[in-house]
Amino acid sequence: MDRNRKQRQLLALPYVLWSIAFTVIPLLVIIRYAVTDKDGHFSVSNLLAFSTPVNAKAFLISLEIALICTVICVLLAYPLVMVVRRLRISRMTFMLFFLIMPMWMNFILRMLALQMILSNNGILNMIVTGLGFQPLALANTKAAVIIGVVYDYLPFMMLPIFNTISDIGEDVLEAASDLGASPLSVFFRVILPMSLPGLKSGITIVFVPSMTSFVIADILGGGKIQLIGNIIEQEFTRSTNWNLGSGLSAALMLFMLVGMSFTIKDDILPSHPVKDEEGEKKEAPGGEGISRRAVL
Amino acid sequence: MENIIELKNVTKRFEDDGSAAVKDFNLSVKRGEFVTFLGPSGCGKTTTLRMIAGFDTPTSGSILLDGRDITALPPNKRPINTVFQRYALFPHLNIYDNIAFGLKLKKIKEDEIRKKVTEVLEIVDLAGFEKRSTSTLSGGQQQRVAIARAIVNEPEVLLLDEPLGALDLKLRQVMQRELMRIKKEVNITFIYVTHDQGEALTMSDRIVVMNKGIIQQTGDPVSIYDEPQNAFVADFIGESNIIDGIMVRDRLVKIQGVDVPCVDTGFAENEAVDVVIRPEDLDIVEEGAGFIDGLVTEVIYEGAYYDIRVMAGDYEWHIQSNMSATPGKKAGLAILPDNIQIMHKPRSSDEEIIEKD
Numbered sequence: 255m256d257r258n259r260k261q262r263q264l265l266a267l268p269y270v271l272w273s274i275a276f277t278v279i280p281l282l283v284i285i286r287y288a289v290t291d292k293d294g295h296f297s298v299s300n301l302l303a304f305s306t307p308v309n310a311k312a313f314l315i316s317l318e319i320a321l322i323c324t325v326i327c328v329l330l331a332y333p334l335v336m337v338v339r340r341l342r343i344s345r346m347t348f349m350l351f352f353l354i355m356p357m358w359m360n361f362i363l364r365m366l367a368l369q370m371i372l373s374n375n376g377i378l379n380m381i382v383t384g385l386g387f388q389p390l391a392l393a394n395t396k397a398a399v400i401i402g403v404v405y406d407y408l409p410f411m412m413l414p415i416f417n418t419i420s421d422i423g424e425d426v427l428e429a430a431s432d433l434g435a436s437p438l439s440v441f442f443r444v445i446l447p448m449s450l451p452g453l454k455s456g457i458t459i460v461f462v463p464s465m466t467s468f469v470i471a472d473i474l475g476g477g478k479i480q481l482i483g484n485i486i487e488q489e490f491t492r493s494t495n496w497n498l499g500s501g502l503s504a505a506l507m508l509f510m511l512v513g514m515s516f517t518i519k520d521d522i523l524p525s526h527p528v529k530d531e532e533g534e535k536k537e538a539p540g541g542e543g544i545s546r547r548a549v550l
Numbered sequence: 551m552e553n554i555i556e557l558k559n560v561t562k563r564f565e566d567d568g569s570a571a572v573k574d575f576n577l578s579v580k581r582g583e584f585v586t587f588l589g590p591s592g593c594g595k596t597t598t599l600r601m602i603a604g605f606d607t608p609t610s611g612s613i614l615l616d617g618r619d620i621t622a623l624p625p626n627k628r629p630i631n632t633v634f635q636r637y638a639l640f641p642h643l644n645i646y647d648n649i650a651f652g653l654k655l656k657k658i659k660e661d662e663i664r665k666k667v668t669e670v671l672e673i674v675d676l677a678g679f680e681k682r683s684t685s686t687l688s689g690g691q692q693q694r695v696a697i698a699r700a701i702v703n704e705p706e707v708l709l710l711d712e713p714l715g716a717l718d719l720k721l722r723q724v725m726q727r728e729l730m731r732i733k734k735e736v737n738i739t740f741i742y743v744t745h746d747q748g749e750a751l752t753m754s755d756r757i758v759v760m761n762k763g764i765i766q767q768t769g770d771p772v773s774i775y776d777e778p779q780n781a782f783v784a785d786f787i788g789e790s791n792i793i794d795g796i797m798v799r800d801r802l803v804k805i806q807g808v809d810v811p812c813v814d815t816g817f818a819e820n821e822a823v824d825v826v827i828r829p830e831d832l833d834i835v836e837e838g839a840g841f842i843d844g845l846v847t848e849v850i851y852e853g854a855y856y857d858i859r860v861m862a863g864d865y866e867w868h869i870q871s872n873m874s875a876t877p878g879k880k881a882g883l884a885i886l887p888d889n890i891q892i893m894h895k896p897r898s899s900d901e902e903i904i905e906k907d
Contacts, residue, residue: 425638428605431625432632433652433703443651447642 287500300501309485309502316481319396320465323403327411327460328453330404335416336441350416353409365402365473372398372474394476402470407463411456418452419445462510482506553617554739555579555602555707560611562597562763571597573763575611579707579741584733586742588750589760590786595743598760599709602741603632615706631700632709636716637692639684645671645695646680652703670702673735675728690721697729701736710742714749726752747787751775759783780893784826791832793865795825795892803892806863810841810885814892824893829870831889834858840882846875 291297303309338349356364371377372392379389392398422445430440446453468483475481482502489499560575572594579585587595600606602613604625612621620628631652640648646667653663671677674694684692693713700708710729714722730753733740744750750757751771759766759774759782767779778784781792796804797817803810805825817823837843844862851857851874858869860881867883875881 423636423638425634425636426640428603428625429632429634429638429699430640430651432603432605432630433699434626434655435651436626439655444640444642448640450642 284500285504287497288504289501291497292495300497301505303498303501304505308480309482312480312482312485313506315396315479316465316483319400319403319481320461323400323407323464324411324457324461326400326404327408327456330408331412331415331456332446334412335419336445338416339420350413353412356405357409361406362469362473364406365470368402368405369393369398369473372401394474394478396475396479398474399471399479399481402474403464403467406470407460410459414452414455414459415449416452418449422448458514462514465510466506552581553578554581554583554615555741556614556617557598557602558612558614560598560601560608560613562594562601562606563609570609570763572601572608575763575765577758577765577768579739582737582739584730584740584742584753584755586744586750586754586757587760588744588747588757588786589766590745593760594763595745595760596711597763599632599711599741599743602707603630603709604628629703629706630709631703631705631707632711633693633696633700633713635712637689637696639692639695639699641684643684644680645676645682645684645687648684648695649699649702651699656703666702667698670698673701673732674698689717690725693717693725694728697732701732701738704736705738707739707741710740712744713742714746715744722749729753751787759786761786778826778891778893780896781824781826782896784824784891784893789829789868789870791825791827791829791865791868793825793827795823797821797823797892801887803890806842806865808841810890811887812890812892813888814890817892817894822895824895826891826893827885827889829857829868830855831885832867832869832871833884834860834869834871834873834875835882835884837880837882840884843880843882846877846879846881849875849877 288300289296289298291299304313334353338346341349373379374389374391374393376393378392383389392401426448427440427444430444431437435443466483468481468487471479471481471484486499486502486506489495489502555578557575557577560572561570562572563570575594575598577585587598589595597606601608604620604623604627608621612619614620615628615630640651643651649667649670650663653666658666667680668677671679674697676691676694676698679687679691679695684695687695693716696713713729714725717725726749729740742750742753751774754771756768756770757774758768761782767774767783769777774783775787778787778790784790785792793805797814797820798804798809799819800815800817801812803812803814803823803825833840842862844860844867846858847861847866848859849856852870855870855872856874858871858875860867860869860875860883862883869883
């Protein structure tokens with residue numbers, strides 16, 4: 255058995271080599287840069303640079319935008335998922351396809367398109383003024399960046415939530431309402447808690463990248479919104495102070511590792527293992543034969 | 551006894567093709583009764599149960615609880631609870647919170663809830679399981695939790711949708727007795743759905759046999775078994791020889807060209823009928839000594855009896871007897887007149903119900 259296991263572990267080798275080459279080694283290089291100064295002497299000043307007023311401000315704005323975007327994504331995703339899960343399988347496939355489709359377009363192109371839409375003389379303002387309202391001044395604002403991030407990351411919030419919710423058996427929901435739960439209680443007492451694993455991975459996938467993104471802020475913020483990602487990028491590309499850039503990067507990574515540790519733990523463990531004691535065939539509750547995951 | 555549940559002319563049509571799952575269903579269930587809906591899959595028994603629970607709404611007709619029309623009431627507003635076939639426990643809650651789910655929604659005080667949950671766990675024989683997670687339980691234990699979760703709310707009616715269907719035979723038999731004991735202890739009206747005739751005969755006060763969305767027969771287990779009203783019921787409940795016959799006159803039926811005395815009356819002269827004879831009511835006798843002779847084709851020893859097939863004309867008779875026979879030899883079949891059941895032919899395949907008397 256041990257030998258079989260060892261042979262099976264060999265299958266992971268290509269990935270292990272890949273990640274050593276492109277994740278582990280670069281990470282070690284960044285950490286080395288982070289803790290040395292330009293002359294190669296050990297120094298923590300790059301890490302501490304995180305707390306300078308400019309950097310701290312950029313960090314707080316990044317945090318604010320990431321939090322707002324994550325919350326908006328959650329608030330958009332849940333009602334959407336509740337509607338989609340009720341659809342017949344063919345329509346569900348279409349809806350999911352429709353939601354994922356934007357991801358097939360080039361990212362930069364998508365952001366440039368959004369820039370045009372949101373610009374002061376853009377399509378959005380044409381519609382708004384056409385309806386007789388005051389034009390919106392969205393271009394180059396925090397709001398524009400938030401719209402961009404939500405636009406880009408919503409599918410990543412929706413899909414894991416959809417997966418966990420579509421695994422909930424219809425009979426479990428019926429049981430809740432049978433026991434006296436109103437539709438609202440069914441959501442808050444059953445659907446929401448049972449979808450927590452999906453919500454957690456959704457948050458991880460949305461929050462972390464939106465915290466570190468800089469391209470969206472560049473394009474939709476018009477250089478006026480300085481996120482911590484923009485500052486790090488500039489240290490590498492313009493100031494060419496790799497040590498400082500690496501230091502800020504490492505500090506940010508540390509912050510997020512601590513912040514995310516609570517979700518990572520739960521994501522690794524299965525949410526509710528099914529144990530087979532009496533040799534009975536136990537399907538997931540309401541096992542309908544069709545795995546909705548397959549749709550994705 | 552007063553009626554707790556009444557179904558009046560309840561019809562349910564499927565939305566997609568308009569075909570009826572349940573047709574003009576009329577039934578009154580008395581308080582404290584154990585009523586079983588019995589029938590093959592697709593007979594409308596589960597649909598009827600779901601309409602009583604409130605998960606499905608009748609296309610027409612009305613459902614009354616204690617004389618009050620509840621047809622339009624959503625499930626959460628009905629004092630009725632359900633035990634589901636696949637248990638449908640909440641996997642994110644432990645046993646205690648699963649059972650307390652309904653009580654918490656009713657805003658009952660925490661110490662009151664604790665008392666009730668402890669009590670009900672004792673009833674279902676799971677005392678001390680409060681903190682366990684549902685995933686650590688066996689199928690039988692999960693079903694007990696599901697029963698506890700329902701009866702702790704002291705519903706007017708408990709609906710059970712094939713609750714033992716997912717369990718193996720042995721456990722199913724244990725749980726049947728358990729359910730009857732629990733029923734006695736909590737004294738709640740039970741409406742039970744199953745396709746297992748043995749289960750229905752064992753547990754019920756009254757059985758409602760259904761097919762194609764129509765009640766075929768309603769009665770206590772003995773009358774359903776001994777006096778099936780039509781060929782469907784006879785065939786579905788236990789095993790039966792069902793053979794074409796002609797009612798010559800009162801108390802005389804022609805089976806395979808032979809006149810056989812019976813006890814049935816009230817049929818038209820020379821009316822074509824279905825004759826139903828239970829395998830255990832037939833006796834193997836010497837050739838020529840019975841009402842008909844045939845060739846013994848198969849004899850299987852089943853322990854309590856011999857399972858024998860006898861080919862007579864174009865019909866293969868099924869006999870269960872403690873007398874053996876020799877395959878390949880001729881033998882006679884004998885029957886007592888009151889063990890012959892005569893039934894009207896169904897008027898159409900769709901409408902197999904015939905009300906007797």
